Amino acid sequence: MPKCKNSQTLPSHFGLVSRRDFLKFCGVAAAAMGLPLSMGAKIAEAVAALKRPPVIWLSGQECTGCTETLLRSTHPTVESLILDLISLDYHEALSTPSGHLAEEAKKKAIAANKGKFILVVEGAIPMKDNGIYCQIGGRTMLDILKETAPLAMGIVAIGSCASWGGIPSSGPNPTGAVGAAEALGGKFKVINIPGCPPNPYNFLSTVLYILTFKKLPDLDNQGRPRFAYRRLIHEGCERRPHFDAGRFALEYDDEGHRRGWCLYKLGCKGPETYNNCPAILFGNVGARSWPVGTGCPCFGCSEKGVGFTAPIAAQASLVHFSTTGTPFKGEERVGGGRLCLTPPQTFPPIHPPEGHGPSAATVGVLSGLTGVALGAGAITATKLGKKETESDDKAGKE
Amino acid sequence: MGLSRRDFLKVAAGGSLVAASSFSPAPLLARESKARLPEAVGILYDATVCIGCKACMAACKEYNHLPPDHSTPGSVWDNPLDLSAKTYNIVKLYKNGTGQTKDQAINGYSFIRRFCMHCVDPACVSACPVSALTKDSTTGVVKYDKGACIGCRYCQIACPYNVPKFQWDQAFPQIKKCQLCDHRIAQGGYSACCEFCPNGASIFGNVQDLRKEARRRLALKPGEVAHYPLHRVDSQDVRHRIVTPYLNHIFGEREGGGTQVLMLANVPFQDLGLPPLPDESAASQSETLMHSLYKGMIAPYVLLGGLFYLVYKNTTKQDLP
Numbered sequence: 147m148p149k150c151k152n153s154q155t156l157p158s159h160f161g162l163v164s165r166r167d168f169l170k171f172c173g174v175a176a177a178a179m180g181l182p183l184s185m186g187a188k189i190a191e192a193v194a195a196l197k198r199p200p201v202i203w204l205s206g207q208e209c210t211g212c213t214e215t216l217l218r219s220t221h222p223t224v225e226s227l228i229l230d231l232i233s234l235d236y237h238e239a240l241s242t243p244s245g246h247l248a249e250e251a252k253k254k255a256i257a258a259n260k261g262k263f264i265l266v267v268e269g270a271i272p273m274k275d276n277g278i279y280c281q282i283g284g285r286t287m288l289d290i291l292k293e294t295a296p297l298a299m300g301i302v303a304i305g306s307c308a309s310w311g312g313i314p315s316s317g318p319n320p321t322g323a324v325g326a327a328e329a330l331g332g333k334f335k336v337i338n339i340p341g342c343p344p345n346p347y348n349f350l351s352t353v354l355y356i357l358t359f360k361k362l363p364d365l366d367n368q369g370r371p372r373f374a375y376r377r378l379i380h381e382g383c384e385r386r387p388h389f390d391a392g393r394f395a396l397e398y399d400d401e402g403h404r405r406g407w408c409l410y411k412l413g414c415k416g417p418e419t420y421n422n423c424p425a426i427l428f429g430n431v432g433a434r435s436w437p438v439g440t441g442c443p444c445f446g447c448s449e450k451g452v453g454f455t456a457p458i459a460a461q462a463s464l465v466h467f468s469t470t471g472t473p474f475k476g477e478e479r480v481g482g483g484r485l486c487l488t489p490p491q492t493f494p495p496i497h498p499p500e501g502h503g504p505s506a507a508t509v510g511v512l513s514g515l516t517g518v519a520l521g522a523g524a525i526t527a528t529k530l531g532k533k534e535t536e537s538d539d540k541a542g543k544e
Numbered sequence: 545m546g547l548s549r550r551d552f553l554k555v556a557a558g559g560s561l562v563a564a565s566s567f568s569p570a571p572l573l574a575r576e577s578k579a580r581l582p583e584a585v586g587i588l589y590d591a592t593v594c595i596g597c598k599a600c601m602a603a604c605k606e607y608n609h610l611p612p613d614h615s616t617p618g619s620v621w622d623n624p625l626d627l628s629a630k631t632y633n634i635v636k637l638y639k640n641g642t643g644q645t646k647d648q649a650i651n652g653y654s655f656i657r658r659f660c661m662h663c664v665d666p667a668c669v670s671a672c673p674v675s676a677l678t679k680d681s682t683t684g685v686v687k688y689d690k691g692a693c694i695g696c697r698y699c700q701i702a703c704p705y706n707v708p709k710f711q712w713d714q715a716f717p718q719i720k721k722c723q724l725c726d727h728r729i730a731q732g733g734y735s736a737c738c739e740f741c742p743n744g745a746s747i748f749g750n751v752q753d754l755r756k757e758a759r760r761r762l763a764l765k766p767g768e769v770a771h772y773p774l775h776r777v778d779s780q781d782v783r784h785r786i787v788t789p790y791l792n793h794i795f796g797e798r799e800g801g802g803t804q805v806l807m808l809a810n811v812p813f814q815d816l817g818l819p820p821l822p823d824e825s826a827a828s829q830s831e832t833l834m835h836s837l838y839k840g841m842i843a844p845y846v847l848l849g850g851l852f853y854l855v856y857k858n859t860t861k862q863d864l865p
Contacts, residue, residue, distance in 0.1 A: 391621050392598025396742065410597070411742045461595075461743075492616065493596065493637030496656065496817035498626040 172354070177426075179351045179363070179373040189358045198233035199357060200255060200263040202294065205238045206287040207280050207314040207323055208269025212305040213239050215343035216350075232353065235263070238282070249283045256297055264353065265298035267291065267336075270307040270314040271329040274322030291329055300356055301326065301336045304349055306447055306454075309338035309369075316454040327369060337362065338369040340421075342447035342454075347426055348374040368450070370420070379416035379444050382424040384434075385409065390492055398441075409438060413459040415446030574832045577801035577825040578665040580751060584684035585724065586804030587738060587746055588754040589657050590761065591811070592647045592788045593772060594745035596635055596655040600737035604633040604659075607725060607736035629711040629720040633659040633737055638816050647788055647810035654809060656816040657746065659737075660707045660722035661796060661803035662686050663825065670827035671702035676719070684751070684804050685724045693719060704800055704819050704826060724804075738775050749777030751804050758794045758806050761787075801825025 173186035203213075234240060235255035241248050256263065269287075272279040277288030295301055303326040306312035314323035327336040339349050352371050355363045364372040380386065388394070388408040395403035396411055403409075410417070416438060423436045423444075438444050446452030446462075456462075504512075604610070605622065612622035613630040624631040636658060641651035648654075666686050669677045676693035679686050699708045699719060711717035725735040733739070738748035747757070757777050764770050764787040771782040788810065795813045796803035800821040807813065814820055837843055 387621070389597070391623075392600075392602040394597065394599055394742065396740075411599075492623055493655070494616065494625045494634060496636050496638050496815070 175347060175351045175354050179355060179371075185358075189354050199353070200235045200259040201232045201237075201266055202235055202252065202256060202263050202298070203237040203240075203266045203268065204287070204290060204294065205282075206267065206269030206271045206291075206308065207321065208305065208307055209313075210239050210268075211343040212268045212308075212349075213237070216304075216346045232264075235259070246283070256294065260297050262299055263297075264356070265294055265301045267301065267303045267308040267326040268305055270311050270323035271326060272314070272321035272323050273329065274320075279321040288329060291326065295330055295334050300362065301330075301334055302349070302352060303327065303336050303338045303369075305344055306340045306342045306450075309340035309448075310450040312340075312342060313454050335362065336369055337365065337371065339374075340370065340448035340450070344448065345374070345421075345423065345426060345428060348422070366420075374422045375420045375448070377420065377422065379419045379421050379423055379438070382422070383416050383438055384424060385438060403441060406441075409441070409443040411461065412443045413445075413457070413461060414438065414443035415449070415452050415456065415462045416444040417462040418452050418456075419444055419446040419449040421448045575828045575835065577823075577828045580664050580802060580804075581682065581684045582752070583682050584664075584751045584804050585729070585734075585749065586662060586684070586751040586754055586806065587724070587735060587748055588758055588777065588806045588808070589746050590772075591654050591656055591745070591807065591809035591816070592790060593743050593785070594635070594655040594657065595743055596637065597742065598635050599740045599742060600657065600746055601631070601633055601635060603736040603740035604722075605631075607728065608632060627658060627707060627709055627721075629709045629713075629718075632720065632722040633657065636817065638811055640815075649811045649815060652811070654811040654816065656807075656809065656818075657737075658705070658707075658817065659805070660686060660724070661705050661805045662722075662724060663800060663803050665801040665825035665827045667702040667704060667800075667826040667830075668699035668708055670831060671698040673698065677708075680726070683724070683726070683729060685726045685729070686721075687723055687726060688719055688721065690718045702826070704821055734776065741775065744772040744774040744783050747773055747775060747777050747779070751806075753777045754806050755794070755797065758797075758808055761808060762790050762792055762794070764790075766790075798823045801828065 169186065169190055172190040176186040176189055179185075236248065236252040238248065241251065243251060269280075271277065271287050271291060273288065277286035280287040282290060303309045307314060307323070308326045310325040310328075311319075311323050312325075314321060315325075325336075325338070327334070327338065330336065337352055339352060341348070348371065351373065352363055355371075366372055366375060368375075380389070383389075385406065385408045388406070389410055393402060393405075393407040394411045395407045395409055397403070398412065403412075408414070424438065427433070427435045427439070429435050434440060443458075445458060446456065447454075452462075605612075610630050610632065613624035613628055614622070615625040615628060616623040624634055627634055634657070636656050638654045638656060640649060640653070643651065643653045645652040646654065662685060664684070666677070666679055669675075669679050669686060673696065674692045674694050676689045676691075677686060677699055678689065695710075695717060697708075697710055697719070700706075700710060708719045708721045710719060725733070725737075728734060728736065734748040735746075738746045741747075747754070749757075754777055757773070761770075761772075766787050766789040768787055769784050770787050771784050773779045774781045774783055790808055791810050791812065793813065795807040795809070795818055796805055799818075801824060807818070809816060
């Protein structure tokens with residue numbers, strides 16, 4: 147770990163977190179963002195020097211899974227680490243007070259940190275019938291969001307529900323559920339961290355990026371940080387060689403499934419879903435700790451129009467195709483934008499390359515030899531004729 | 545040496561006999577392209593359904609006990625570049641321009657499976673001088689007998705699809721090609737490629753049924769949802785998918801006298817590496833020519849007699865022993 151001047155001793159509010167664990171965490175977060183390891187030190191400095199950034203956490207139509215995943219993000223002492231990194235001033239599931247006390251605390255926190263807090267939205271927002279299908283403290287989620295959003299420094303939508311509607315928005319969508327960006331009418335820049343649940347590092351890295359560099363990370367056209375949602379799951383999948391070689395599990399627990407072959411034919415949505423699951427895994431318990439790694443086809447939870455929409459066993463469509471290394475102009479792909487490639491890259495062409503034929507030197511040598519042989523043959527033939535006539539003459543004389 | 549009037553007339557008479565025996569009975573000797581066998585089996589390959597997963601290639605290797613093929617440069621996996629003595633079946637890629645849209649000739653891509661077409665009137669069987677290649681009288685499968693083969697490789701030159709492959713790396717080489725898994729058919733099974741195709745891109749069945757199925761698919765309207773049988777043409781196991789456009793042509797219905805493997809695609813078949821062929825089989829044309837020339841051995845005997853006569857006339861009595 148590179149040297150980190152300001153974090154030789156950690157601020158008192160880090161509590162039981164050891165310096166070592168803290169630096170480790172910052173290193174992991176830097177790696178998740180694709181930053182060099184030295185950035186870990188910068189992140190650590192930024193975080194340690196800062197007063198814990200206040201976070202207001204709003205919950206709409208959700209299952210609290212996104213909160214749970216955040217609480218289970220890394221090695222021991224995680225909860226404390228996470229909760230010490232940010233100052234969770236308001237969170238319905240985690241705050242000690244409840245009811246009017248909690249609402250009171252929220253009001254105070256917002257007033258105290260106007261324009262400085264990070265607003266995190268978890269869960270979808272129902273729009274139908276003025277949003278009456280989700281109310282907190284007698285007010286609709288839509289109202290609360292619209293009131294809070296202008297006061298925040300940045301808005302982060304965590305989970306598929308807050309990003310694009312998720313489960314509540316799947317057909318027939320009785321409550322008219324939409325994601326945070328759509329509920330706000332596109333007036334605010336919202337960072338989407340889709341997933342069901344999203345990888346906690348994608349969320350934490352985004353927050354740390356904002357804190358460290360004082361700007362938003364590079365986002366794609368769906369508002370997702372590029373560092374996490376740049377590539378198709380299919381591209382980084384550990385089972386991809388099996389796909390390329392045509393080895394597929396055809397049903398659960400068959401020979402191919404037991405041998406770890408590609409799950410495409412069981413309905414894996416890896417070729418349609420952009421996420422970094424195969425790269426950073428889940429729960430920090432080592433290799434294979436992600437759905438496809440455990441033998442379960444990707445279900446496309448983070449991709450709008452795939453997760454909770456496409457039938458689970460339906461095969462993903464392999465629409466896009468581009469050769470590796472060439473810029474993809476049709477869709478966005480600028481210096482590491484969305485990559486679109488799907489079928490194996492290793493198909494033989496219709497007309498395979500053929501040999502180039504004999505070289506000029508070979509032709510020269512061979513024709514030379516043929517000429518010599520022909521000449522020698524001709525001379526021998528004429529000499530044979532002469533001898534025959536000579537012998538004939540001799541025979542005549544005798 | 546001058547040619548006398550008498551000699552000229554003799555040679556002219558002989559020549560006209562040769563010509564007459566070659567040309568006048570030709571309509572009687574002309575061999576028609578052979579007709580389809582009623583029990584013939586084959587495969588319908590639909591490139592618009594194919595997803596290029598290569599499961600057929602993997603299954604083919606497994607059930608024909610074929611070794612890996614590393615012909616693609618830098619390949620570490622079994623990744624053949626073309627059909628070979630180690631690969632009876634290959635999925636190739638057609639790509640044009642940006643190659644973005646599936647089954648589109650311009651700026652699109654398409655998969656194409658290549659393997660033995662099992663011609664109705666196979667040129668390889670016609671060209672084989674020792675009947676090492678034969679056409680099964682029931683199933684119509686073009687089979688190979690390694691015991692009869694003399695290794696002349698005429699079949700390789702005769703095949704319009706470049707299918708039979710020679711074992712160049714063997715001390716006792718054989719010709720290798722797809723035999724439609726006849727060892728599996730004999731045990732009541734069917735071609736492994738069709739059994740393992742997950743999408744119904746390749747289906748096995750009676751050729752008449754396959755032709756009906758192909759015509760049904762060509763009549764479908766793009767955009768509507770239709771059922772596609774999986775594995776076998778008469779299978780109850782079907783898959784529903786949105787129909788994509790087809791080129792209104794069944795490759796193998798008439799090409800080269802017809803084949804038992806039929807193909808559908810939305811990219812011109814010539815672009816997919818399938819040759820343009822006349823409706824008559826190559827075998828019928830070459831056999832018509834050969835059988836006319838050698839009918840009753842009349843023409844060769846007349847030609848030989850004429851040559852004998854010329855030599856006799858040019859040889860003086862002193863030259864004779």
